[in-house]
Amino acid sequence: MRIKDFKLEEYFAKYEFNVKYTLCSSDCESFSVDELLALEQDSLEDLKEVSLGYTESLGNPKLRKEISKLYDNISADEVIVFSGAEEAIFIFMNVFLKKDDHIIVQYPAYQSLYEIANAIGCKVTKWLMDDENSWELDLQFLESHVTQSTKCIVVNFPHNPTGYLPTKDFYERLVNIAKRNNIYVLSDEVYKFLEYREAERLASVCDLYDKGISIGVMSKSFGLAGLRIGWIAAKDKELYRAVASFKNYTTICNSALSEFFAILALRNRSIIINRNLDIITNNLNLLDTFFNKYKDLFKWIKPKAGSIAFPRLLVNDSVEDFCLDLLKEKSVLLMPSTNYDYGDRHFRIGFGRKNMPEALKKLEEYIKEKYEVLN
Ligand SMILES: Cc1ncc(COP(=O)(O)O)c(C=O)c1O
Structure with a gap:
């Protein structure tokens, strides 16, 4: 079978492990082995028997x-x-x-x-x-x-x-x-x-x-x-x-x-899902405030579920250039829509991770430096 490159996965492979802030992950904050084992009393003993x-x-x-x-x-x-x-x-x-x-x-x-x-x-x-x-x-x-x-x-x-x-x-x-x-x-x-x-x-x-x-x-x-x-x-x-x-x-x-x-x-699962939903809802509130504040730069359709959204960049000719410049200046990774073969105007932003507020601050710093926006 001949198959085209998987653009999004290649982009992640290239940048994900070399940046400070991955602000486009679709997965929720992970758990350590220790945290998982702490969920049940005899789990370590059971693990040793596997x-x-x-x-x-x-x-x-x-x-x-x-x-x-x-x-x-x-x-x-x-x-x-x-x-x-x-x-x-x-x-x-x-x-x-x-x-x-x-x-x-x-x-x-x-x-x-x-x-x-x-x-x-x-x-x-x-x-x-x-x-x-x-x-x-x-x-x-x-x-x-x-x-x-x-x-x-x-x-x-x-x-x-x-x-x-x-x-x-x-x-x-x-x-x-x-x-x-x-x-x-x-x-x-x-x-x-x-x-x-x-x-x-x-x-x-x-x-x-x-x-x-x-x-x-x-x-x-x-x-x-x-x-x-x-x-x-x-x-x-x-x-x-x-x-x-x-x-x-x-x-x-x-x-x-x-x-x-x-x-x-x-x-x-309910412990795990509830922890992840807590992170997501807190982060989503921050995103909602952010995108409402910068209405002139982004079109924001608030998501209804999940850990990602797909805002549109209203300025710049190319969202891919925007993402690469942000990466270079602030070590923040966003996913341009070109990796979805969906034009060059949108980007994926992820909010399932605990460090999202920090990453969002870096994004805000970047746009304040680059665009004439309200402070
Ligand atoms: C919609 C969708 N399906 C499937 C997958 C693949 O999941 P996994 O990497 O866990 O195999 C992903 C990963 O991003 C996804 O977003």
Whole structure:
């Protein structure tokens, strides 16, 4: 397979570990091994007993059981564990799609959600989001672009990079369009549980539809990206078998230590999620104040969920130049929209990290130095 460079990941690889402030991370503040072990009394003793042989290919049964509890209507044998959401997406696309299939993908998007399909030779229709419309999606567009060869609708709610979350009613209508047309829905739900109002949380597509595929991960809402533990939850048995079989050509099985920590974290998920939501809501208040203060420089659509937003830069010709200059002057990393193939006007800002207030001060310093703005 020939596949294009993954722009956003390459940008991170180049800068993330050499800057003082990463102000565009999508994952929440992480936990140390010590902090995780402190969640349960005998955990250190249990850790010492973990055997470091190969593990079960589908995932540790205890882990699959814990993951299944995140859903209303999914059992452990409808869950497969992978190395991150990334492997789950890669394998799903490879077993499910073939050349000339058509998919419709919410856009902008995390690149693997459309690039793997492109590399396979699929026709990809971008279901465009626009800040002029507060990132709202248009269901009429979706319905009118479904064809005989459409195999899948790919969505990501809460959304990377805009923080958009549709209403429950919208989501139901979307799933109904898929049902009426007998097409699959791949739902990337890696930011689920980071809704600012719990009542707005959407059901997982695997709970709603037998052709719904839900993708989850420990990286984002749980802040445990270094575990590299993600999963697929799906009712479709044939697809489940195909995905499981392909995994023998990628990672075969998961890290025993990562599975141990993922089980521990999921058993204590409300503590973890609540800590992360606290960080996010505090940081988001600061961002809201900041962007309202600098209205002349930025267009700000306040996100509804998640740990990232996608403001528009109203000055400068190029947001990429802006980000690179900020990096050079203040060692603050923002993610330009060019890495999403979404023009050169927006940037991704992340607010799941504890040091965000400090990073934001540096950004403010920078814009005060560069632009004539109110002090
Ligand atoms: C929407 C979305 N899906 C999947 C992934 C991949 O997650 P992971 O790195 O945990 O595999 C990301 C990571 O940024 C993401 O934002």
